[in-house]
Amino acid sequence: MKTIASLFLCLLGACSWVRADGCSLRVMAYNVKHGHGMDGRVDIARAAQVIRTRSPDLVALQEIDVGVDRSGRVDQPAELGRLTGMHHAFGKFLDYGGGDYGLAILSRFPITEVRRIVLPDGRHEPRSALLVRVDPPGFSLPVDFVCVHLDWLQDDTRRFAQAHELHAALGATPHPVIVAGDFNDRPESRTMRFVFGEYQSVPKPAGGRFTFPADAPVREIDYVVVRSNVPWSGSCRVVDEPLVSDHRPIVAELTFDRSVSTLR
Numbered sequence: 001m002k003t004i005a006s007l008f009l010c011l012l013g014a015c016s017w018v019r020a021d022g023c024s025l026r027v028m029a030y031n032v033k034h035g036h037g038m039d040g041r042v043d044i045a046r047a048a049q050v051i052r053t054r055s056p057d058l059v060a061l062q063e064i065d066v067g068v069d070r071s072g073r074v075d076q077p078a079e080l081g082r083l084t085g086m087h088h089a090f091g092k093f094l095d096y097g098g099g100d101y102g103l104a105i106l107s108r109f110p111i112t113e114v115r116r117i118v119l120p121d122g123r124h125e126p127r128s129a130l131l132v133r134v135d136p137p138g139f140s141l142p143v144d145f146v147c148v149h150l151d152w153l154q155d156d157t158r159r160f161a162q163a164h165e166l167h168a169a170l171g172a173t174p175h176p177v178i179v180a181g182d183f184n185d186r187p188e189s190r191t192m193r194f195v196f197g198e199y200q201s202v203p204k205p206a207g208g209r210f211t212f213p214a215d216a217p218v219r220e221i222d223y224v225v226v227r228s229n230v231p232w233s234g235s236c237r238v239v240d241e242p243l244v245s246d247h248r249p250i251v252a253e254l255t256f257d258r259s260v261s262t263l264r
Contacts, residue, residue, distance in 0.1 A: 023138040023256060028056035029180035029222050030249035031149070034065040034076065034101075037244050038215050044076050046244045048083035051106070054239065054251050057136065059086070059106040060147035060180035062247075066090060067099030077104035089114045091130030091147070102128070103147045103181075109134040112142070117169045119162040122151035127158075129166050129179075139256070141175035141230065148181040150191070159184060160191045167198050176228035176256065182247065184221050192223075199225035202236040202252040211250060215242045224252040231257035 028051060035044035051059055061080070065071040081088035086106040091114075093102040105111075113133035121127060130147040148166060151158040163183075170177055179199060185191045187201075187209075195201075202224040210217035217238070224236055236252040 023136070025058065025136060025143070025178075025254045025256075026054070026056045027145070027178055027180055027224055027252045027254060028054060028059040028249055029062075029147075029182070029224055029252075030059065031062040031182045031222065031245060031247035032076075033063045033245045033247070034068065034071045035245075036071075038213075038246060039243060042071050043244075044071065044074060044079055045083060048080050050239070050241055050244055050249060051080070052084050054249075056106075056251065057108045058134070058143075058145045058178070058180075059084075060145070061104040061106065062147065062149040062182045063101075064090065064104040065096070065099060065101055066092075068097040068101060069099070070097050073099065077106075080104070081106060087111050089130065089132050091116045091128055093128060094126050103130040103149060105130055105132050105145060105147050107132060107134050107145070109136050117146075117166060119150075119165050120158055122158050122162075123153055127151060127162055129169075131170075143175060144170070144173065144177045146170065146177065146179040146181075148179055148183065150182070150184045152184045156185065156189060156191055160194070163191050163194055167195075170227075174229055176226065176230055176232070178224065178226050178254070180224040180250075180252070182222050187220060195223075195225060199227045201225050202234045202254065204236045204238060204250070208238050211238055211248045212246065214244075214246050214248050217248055222247060222250050224250065224254075226254065228256070 077088040115131040117129040119127040209220040211222040234254040
């Protein structure tokens with residue numbers, strides 16, 4: 001009876017989607033370019049619709065505005081949270097256009113901790129990562145979810161240093177750490193080789209890895225990676241969305257072993 005009751009609770013919402021061997025999370029990464037689409041329109045509601053239709057548990061958002069002139073002085077993290085029904089957190093890069101510019105995270109679960117991780121500056125702007133801690137129902141361990149947007153220049157000196165600093169700042173934890181976002185580098189680069197050496201990349205299908213530019217993607221620069229003592233499996237796909245931003249979003253399905261991620 002206890003097993004049946006536990007399964008019933010999980011199906012009611014303890015996990016977003018469930019396999020027999022574990023509880024799972026659906027994670028999204030999306031550089032939304034402050035809602036500026038490939039058609040020249042600025043409309044953050046379109047990004048909200050893209051997110052909502054994929055029903056993610058956690059979303060890492062890059063290039064987000066709060067009170068900036070170019071995007072109508074909208075608090076975009078709050079508006080995305082309102083339109084998707086999710087909790088939100090914002091991490092500032094810099095002052096911009098009368099407001100703030102940076103990163104955001106959306107979470108289906110209450111956010112118990114928010115941490116801004118300062119990274120080495122890019123050539124044109126400061127850089128940081130945004131970490132939130134959540135306690136997904138059904139998991140015996142918290143989950144750290146990290147949004148990242150590394151430097152974009154062809155010279156990877158700053159990007160490589162940012163990846164190293166982020167890894168050092170995250171430290172060692174007994175619970176899962178998921179890092180998602182725009183790493184601005186190809187899989188074969190030294191930056192991504194370092195990241196993949198410290199974290200496991202959530203694989204995309206060989207024929208569908210490219211995320212940029214959105215209308216005719218030729219580069220893979222957006223990723224979800226995981227560091228965990230908890231056995232897990234997963235897969236990632238690129239969403240066919242050519243209009244709303246200059247990046248296509250990615251969605252990863254992650255399943256953590258029930259022997260460690262147990263129902264409370």
